[in-house]
Amino acid sequence: MDPFSQILSGVVLKGALFFNAEFSAPWGFNAPTARELAPLLAPDAPHLLVYHFLVEGSGMVRLGNDEPIKLEPGDVIVVPHGDAHIMCSAEGVARKLSAAMMAKLQTHDLSAMQTGGGGEVARFVCGFMVCDPLLCRPILQSLPQAFKVNLRTDRAGQWLEKTLLHLVEEASSENVGSEAVLAKMSEALFVDTLRRYLAGLPEQEVGWLAAARDPIIGKSLMLLHSRTSHPWTIAELAKEVGMSRSSLVQRFTKYLSEPPMAYLIRWRLQLAARALTSNSRGVAEIAEDVGYESEAAFNRAFKREFGLPPARYRNEHRNASGFAA
Numbered sequence: 001m002d003p004f005s006q007i008l009s010g011v012v013l014k015g016a017l018f019f020n021a022e023f024s025a026p027w028g029f030n031a032p033t034a035r036e037l038a039p040l041l042a043p044d045a046p047h048l049l050v051y052h053f054l055v056e057g058s059g060m061v062r063l064g065n066d067e068p069i070k071l072e073p074g075d076v077i078v079v080p081h082g083d084a085h086i087m088c089s090a091e092g093v094a095r096k097l098s099a100a101m102m103a104k105l106q107t108h109d110l111s112a113m114q115t116g117g118g119g120e121v122a123r124f125v126c127g128f129m130v131c132d133p134l135l136c137r138p139i140l141q142s143l144p145q146a147f148k149v150n151l152r153t154d155r156a157g158q159w160l161e162k163t164l165l166h167l168v169e170e171a172s173s174e175n176v177g178s179e180a181v182l183a184k185m186s187e188a189l190f191v192d193t194l195r196r197y198l199a200g201l202p203e204q205e206v207g208w209l210a211a212a213r214d215p216i217i218g219k220s221l222m223l224l225h226s227r228t229s230h231p232w233t234i235a236e237l238a239k240e241v242g243m244s245r246s247s248l249v250q251r252f253t254k255y256l257s258e259p260p261m262a263y264l265i266r267w268r269l270q271l272a273a274r275a276l277t278s279n280s281r282g283v284a285e286i287a288e289d290v291g292y293e294s295e296a297a298f299n300r301a302f303k304r305e306f307g308l309p310p311a312r313y314r315n316e317h318r319n320a321s322g323f324a325a
Contacts, residue, residue, distance in 0.1 A: 004198070004212045008139075008191060015187035016041070018105065019126035020112045020168055023059075025089040025119030029097035034082025037128070040105050047133040050126070051078040051190060052087070053151075055165065057122030062086045063145050074152035074161070076193045080143040089122065110168060125168055127186045134270050139194075142207035149196035151189075160185075160192055211255035216241050220252060224264050228271065229291040234261055264291075269305045272298070276314040283310045 018041050034048035042048065052061070053076045060068040061077055063085045069077060079085055086095060097115060104113050112123075133140065151157035167182040198209050211217045219241045224232065237260055238245045249259045256263055268290040275286045287298035287310075302310045 004195070004209075004218075008194075014042075014183060015127060015129045015190055016183045017110060017125060017127040017168065017186050018108075019101075019124070020110050021104075021126075022112050022114045022116075022121050022123045023057075023089065023097070024114075024116035024121050026093040027097060027116040027122070028086065028088030028093040028095040029101050030095050031079075031085045031087055032102075033084045034079075034128075036084075037105070040102075041128060042130050045130040047131050047136070048082055049078060049080045049129045049131060049190070050082065051076055051128070051193065053125045053127070053161075053164075053189070055123040055125060055161075057120055059087060059089055059122045059124075060091070061146065062088075066145070069146060069148060071148065072150070074150045074157075075148050076151060076189070077146060077148040078143075078190075078193055078197075079146050080140060081145060083145055085146070087124075089116075089120070125164065127189065129187065129190045132274060134274055137270070138208035142209040143197075147197050149193050149200070151192070151196075153196075157192065157196075160189055164189060206255050206257075208256065211252075214251070214255065216243055216248070217252055217255055220248065220260060224260065224267065228264070228268055229289060231291065232261070232264060234259070265301060266305065268292070269302055272302060272310070273306060273313065273317075276310055277317040283314075286310070 018037075031050075034050055037050065038045045038048055052071075054071045054073055056073050058073075059071045061071065062068040063079070063083050068091065071077060088095065100113075100115060151161050164182075164185050167185055170182070194209075198213055201210055201213065212221055220237060223237065223240055234245050234249065238248045241248065243251070252258075252260045252263070258266075272286050272290045275281065275289070276283075283298070284295045287295050290298075292298035292301070299309050302308075302313070306313055308316065
């Protein structure tokens with residue numbers, strides 16, 4: 001498994017489509033923050049990544065005071081950090097559909113919403129992914145406020161689009177089992193979108209996604225993520241990827257701003273933090289699972305990273321999340 005798939009398998013919880021619409025120009029609405037959407041779409045979700053897929057027509061998306069992002073058929077735009085944004089047919093269009101949009105979302109109805117001013121039609125299918133913001137941090141930190149890719153550049157994307165649209169029709173007809181399959185296709189669409197974004201990054205790009213693309217650092221990440229509890233040394237990791245220790249440290253740090261062992265420690269502690277709030281296993285057992293032979297050493301490292309010892313961290317975050325042992 002490549003590093004990209006390795007980390008996604010641990011951080012993506014579920015996906016779903018939540019909106020299907022045909023807007024006729026002029027049209028416009030305010031899309032709320034993911035925090036505001038979560039109670040309607042996934043009440044217990046720690047973080048939502050929202051995306052919009054333009055099937056036909058045209059439109060634009062604006063975040064804050066940034067320049068608008070123009071959309072063409074086949075474009076998928078992702079808003080990974082949950083920011084509020086404006087969607088409209090053209091600059092200056094009144095955003096009159098906001099209330100109707102929220103009312104439609106409350107029905108959990110995937111039949112197409114048809115509204116607007118009677119002009120050119122823009123068809124959207126919108127979805128979200130629920131992810132753990134703690135474990136998903138490496139990916140989230142590598143992503144801008146919004147980005148877009150186009151599915152229609154190859155056969156794989158075209159097949160994904162056709163399958164997705166067919167399942168949207170099935171779900172709107174309330175056929176048994178269609179929503180579960182549609183959720184999986186929503187996940188596939190999101191992963192495909194991330195891969196396309198990754199492929200388009202410039203060669204000089206740094207960050208986790210760019211690191212995952214690099215053959216040496218990508219292999220290093222795969223090894224660290226797949227064998228987290230292994231007692232890694234920089235010498236052993238360098239041997240595994242076929243590079244000198246100094247060169248590996250330099251190249252790894254170039255992409256991720258920290259050397260491999262520091263990255264591994266941070267990742268182990270993030271896994272431990274999630275385990276502390278999601279199950280009732282003992283601290284010593286969790287410490288061993290993430291690669292610490294000494295509970296005392298684990299306690300010290302955990303407090304340095306999170307500002308609290310593990311037991312206190314568990315109690316405070318358990319109360320906040322409603323977790324029951």
